[in-house]
Amino acid sequence: xxxxxxxxxxxxxxxxxxxxxxxxxxxxxxxxxxxxxxxxxxxxxxxxxxxxxxxxxxxxxxxxxxxxxxxxxxxxxxxxxxxxxxxxxxxxxxxxxxxxxxxxxxxxxxxxxxxxxxxxxxxxxxxxxxxxxxxxxxxxxxxxxxxxxxxxxxxxxxxxxxxxxxxxxxxxxxxxxxxxxxxxxxxxxxxxxxxxxxxxxxxxxxxxxxxxxxxxxxxxxxxxxxxxxxxxxxx
Amino acid sequence: xxxxxxxxxxxxxxxxxxxxxxxxxxxxxxxxxxxxxxxxxxxxxxxxxxxxxxxxxxxxxxxxxxxxxxxxxxxxxxxxxxxxxxxxxxxxxxxxxxxxxxxxxxxxxxxxxxxxxxxxxxxxxxxxxxxxxxxxxxxxxxxxxxxxxxxxxxxxxxxxxxxxxxxxxxxxxxxxxxxxxxxxxxxxxxxxxxxxxxxxxxxxxxxxxxxxxxxxxxxxxxxxxxxxxxxxxxxxxxxxxxxxxxxxxxxxxxxxxxxxxxxxxxxxxxxxxxxxxxxxxxxxxxxxxxxxxxxxxxxxxxxxxxxxxxxxxxxxxxxxxxxxxxxxxxxxxxxxxxxxxxxxxxxxxxxxxxxxxxxxxxxxxxxxxxxxxxxxxxxxxxxxxxxxxxxxxxxxxxxxxxxxxxxxxxxxxxxxxxxxxxxxxxxxxxxxxxxxxxxxxxxxxxxxxxxxxxxxxxxxxxxxxxxxxxxxxxxxxxxxxxxxxxxxxxxxxxxxxxxxxxxxxxxxxxxxxxxxxxxxxxxxxxxxxxxxxxxxxxxxxxxxxxxxxxxxxxxxxxxxxxxxxxxxxxxxxxxxxxxxxxxxxxxxxxxxxxxxxxxxxxxxxxxxxxxxxxxxxxxxxxxxxxxxxxxxxxxxxxxxxxxxxxxxxxxxxxxxxxxxxxxxxxxxxxxxxxxxxxxxxxxxxxxxxxxxxxxxxxxxxxx
Numbered sequence: 001x002x003x004x005x006x007x008x009x010x011x012x013x014x015x016x017x018x019x020x021x022x023x024x025x026x027x028x029x030x031x032x033x034x035x036x037x038x039x040x041x042x043x044x045x046x047x048x049x050x051x052x053x054x055x056x057x058x059x060x061x062x063x064x065x066x067x068x069x070x071x072x073x074x075x076x077x078x079x080x081x082x083x084x085x086x087x088x089x090x091x092x093x094x095x096x097x098x099x100x101x102x103x104x105x106x107x108x109x110x111x112x113x114x115x116x117x118x119x120x121x122x123x124x125x126x127x128x129x130x131x132x133x134x135x136x137x138x139x140x141x142x143x144x145x146x147x148x149x150x151x152x153x154x155x156x157x158x159x160x161x162x163x164x165x166x167x168x169x170x171x172x173x174x175x176x177x178x179x180x181x182x183x184x185x186x187x188x189x190x191x192x193x194x195x196x197x198x199x200x201x202x203x204x205x206x207x208x209x210x211x212x213x214x215x216x217x218x219x220x221x222x223x224x225x226x227x228x229x230x231x232x233x234x235x
Numbered sequence: 236x237x238x239x240x241x242x243x244x245x246x247x248x249x250x251x252x253x254x255x256x257x258x259x260x261x262x263x264x265x266x267x268x269x270x271x272x273x274x275x276x277x278x279x280x281x282x283x284x285x286x287x288x289x290x291x292x293x294x295x296x297x298x299x300x301x302x303x304x305x306x307x308x309x310x311x312x313x314x315x316x317x318x319x320x321x322x323x324x325x326x327x328x329x330x331x332x333x334x335x336x337x338x339x340x341x342x343x344x345x346x347x348x349x350x351x352x353x354x355x356x357x358x359x360x361x362x363x364x365x366x367x368x369x370x371x372x373x374x375x376x377x378x379x380x381x382x383x384x385x386x387x388x389x390x391x392x393x394x395x396x397x398x399x400x401x402x403x404x405x406x407x408x409x410x411x412x413x414x415x416x417x418x419x420x421x422x423x424x425x426x427x428x429x430x431x432x433x434x435x436x437x438x439x440x441x442x443x444x445x446x447x448x449x450x451x452x453x454x455x456x457x458x459x460x461x462x463x464x465x466x467x468x469x470x471x472x473x474x475x476x477x478x479x480x481x482x483x484x485x486x487x488x489x490x491x492x493x494x495x496x497x498x499x500x501x502x503x504x505x506x507x508x509x510x511x512x513x514x515x516x517x518x519x520x521x522x523x524x525x526x527x528x529x530x531x532x533x534x535x536x537x538x539x540x541x542x543x544x545x546x547x548x549x550x551x552x553x554x555x556x557x558x559x560x561x562x563x564x565x566x567x568x569x570x571x572x573x574x575x576x577x578x579x580x581x582x583x584x585x586x587x588x589x590x591x592x593x594x595x596x597x598x599x600x601x602x603x604x605x606x607x608x609x610x611x612x613x614x615x616x617x618x619x620x621x622x623x624x625x626x627x628x629x630x631x632x633x634x635x636x637x638x639x640x641x642x643x644x645x646x647x648x649x650x651x652x653x654x655x656x657x658x659x660x661x662x663x664x665x666x667x668x669x670x671x672x673x674x675x676x677x678x679x680x681x682x683x684x685x686x687x688x689x690x691x692x693x694x695x696x697x698x699x700x701x702x703x704x705x706x707x708x709x710x711x712x713x714x715x716x717x718x719x720x721x722x723x724x725x726x727x728x729x730x731x732x733x734x735x736x737x738x739x740x741x742x743x744x745x746x747x748x749x750x751x752x753x754x755x756x757x758x759x760x761x762x763x764x765x766x767x768x769x770x771x772x773x774x775x776x777x778x779x780x781x782x783x784x785x786x787x788x789x790x791x792x793x794x795x796x797x798x799x800x801x802x803x804x805x806x807x808x809x810x811x812x813x814x815x816x817x818x819x820x821x822x823x824x825x826x827x828x829x830x831x832x833x834x835x836x837x838x839x840x841x842x843x844x845x846x847x848x849x850x851x852x853x854x855x856x857x858x859x860x861x862x863x864x865x866x867x868x869x870x871x872x873x874x875x876x877x878x879x880x881x882x883x884x885x886x887x888x889x890x891x892x893x894x895x896x897x898x899x900x901x902x903x904x905x906x907x908x909x910x911x912x913x914x915x916x917x918x919x920x921x922x923x924x925x926x927x928x929x930x931x932x933x934x935x936x937x938x
Binding site for chain 1: 851
């Protein structure tokens, strides 16, 4: 299958439709769930879709393991290319790699100001015109609303889309029926799009629920979910 | 040496600057071989003992590996000090070939770096069991547990802590041994650096117990005896040590030790571990190829009573004359014995035999099985096998990587010219990744190697050791050509010039060979014969193969070798009188060229994986410098004040990078690089290269 066709038929189109055409530049989108539901895979799938469309992506990880992130990209790409029978896949892959940078920070020792500073340095000095920035595994327990506001201001200033994945690590967190933890409440106001992920045992799928879309709060079931086997966004 | 269980042949390898030379120095000190400790960059100008070459002293890096013999407790240990710079990996590879085990040194702060990954891959290739030593635990930011996790995550090793620290950074006092569950401080003896054993401090007991549990769990998973003992709650030290030893030798476990060579912390327990956990010569299986029997693999039992098989793994032309470092795999060699070099097919007599103790040597009358020693005055190349004349074995050939860079050199005068020839002759024998030839077009002497520093070192050695002053040209990258699509050929070669003529027709196609990522020794060329019905007689098939190979030696784009081509012949024609080997070679050569143009040829260049480490404040400069060099930033990792940036950068853009990096970071950033892959050059560069090639050819034609 040719790339253009592959992009058109991607479940990510349904994902975008479900959030009214996409997140949009200067905005903050958040995926929340319990630990281990598949947010990283989901972010990587979002990123890969953008990369295939020729956009540039910075993947900011706080896990301390760059190789781990790079392997996720490899696996997600292989899944997509196999499933869709992509033409010339090894060349496509090496082409998109030029448009992706993985940055890893230790959240303990590097402040959010420094993180944003490094991102700006990469975009300016490294001439990397990022369209989307992903924050993977950012711990809100070690951050505050002010930090998230700074990230949002950064997204506006550099005119980029910013996606987050958040999973609380504290044990006393209470999750609601959509997989949204109570600890996220203070941040809801800053965020433009918020999606909850929850494993539905009966469907054997990770169900995605849109709980906030720009100024509106809601609980709308998205048209897509996560396939627990491939961890990819699917119909 | 009759009891081989008391012998260890080990190497020490790691990333540049993680402290190999310092560690080796300390080991020698503890083993009482030398009496003063000098730094690599010693203020006293004496320099560490293993860096015997003057140049190494000046640069503070270790280039040549010297074999050194020491004794620790009841065991004899041969240590090979290996170079840390990636340009010299062939030296690392060669020493790995003769080692039975190794210490992998890691920096407690930087942890597993890109070169540690390279070295580890080499160790896996030669099945070298290893123990890890997390060095520099006195540095600010030291975290041995993080390094252990990296060994697991990045190298896929089953790494397990054998010790826990007593204090870290500037508070490092000693280690806790998790086998004997005791504290070890290093403040005993006259020099206050020898071990003192004590009870574990109460505040560290819980941590130590937890780590011991982890150790037991990890080892029991790979050892049934220990598992059983644990279930019966009858774990003894002997069972545990045995289990660790077995698992380490089987490459199922990587015990992790900690310390600081510089501060004299942790060396004696590390030496104890070498004795306890690394294999002796009989624990590992060594193989040779029988050249008389179609290169059949033969296991060499480490026995003294068999005819000798010896590998010459390293040549050195130093202050004592020509030395060949050898390892005896089987049998014993004595002074005066006759040996047979199975590559050069020449016999020679064993002259002076010595064992090197760093800068001093000991004369021997015989060298036994498993031992490492050196021979004087033997004419050979490194990697040669010497056998008893009744045998015709070759130790399996060593993996030699392709060179990536070349440099033209020109002697300044006649004396220099003669000396240069001598030096080149020596260097090419010593180092298979250093090559030289005379370019027939420019008549210049070209040297080829693994990187800028690699060649620089040889140019300097020429000057110092051989008084050969040379003018050095611009470094040139080893480009490759390749095809990007399938193309057919159908070529008839016909010549009638009186007498018997030449006739041959070949038809078929060429297509690119797709390589899987991470493939070991990928094929550059494949020839497939699909001829049916004898349209080309069998005797001429090899001629076609030869013709294609000839065509691939020099591509038509910029005159560099063509790679990754599968040539398939499906049809042809011949003539009973006019066809010949030559005719089919010529036909195939021209058929290739005909198809080559149609197959959309491209130019490939070596792309280096570059790892830059420096303070975060210079991050912008580092990003900028990579961007300017057509580099692609793969990742950046920030921790505290330092940043590690990994990027793919074309080698042609990396010339002079060390100077540039130094000046943009006030000398605080450093980098290493290694070949990552060959990548297509961008259109603009490709056009430039082609124009340059055309111009060169036009000039050559004028002459």
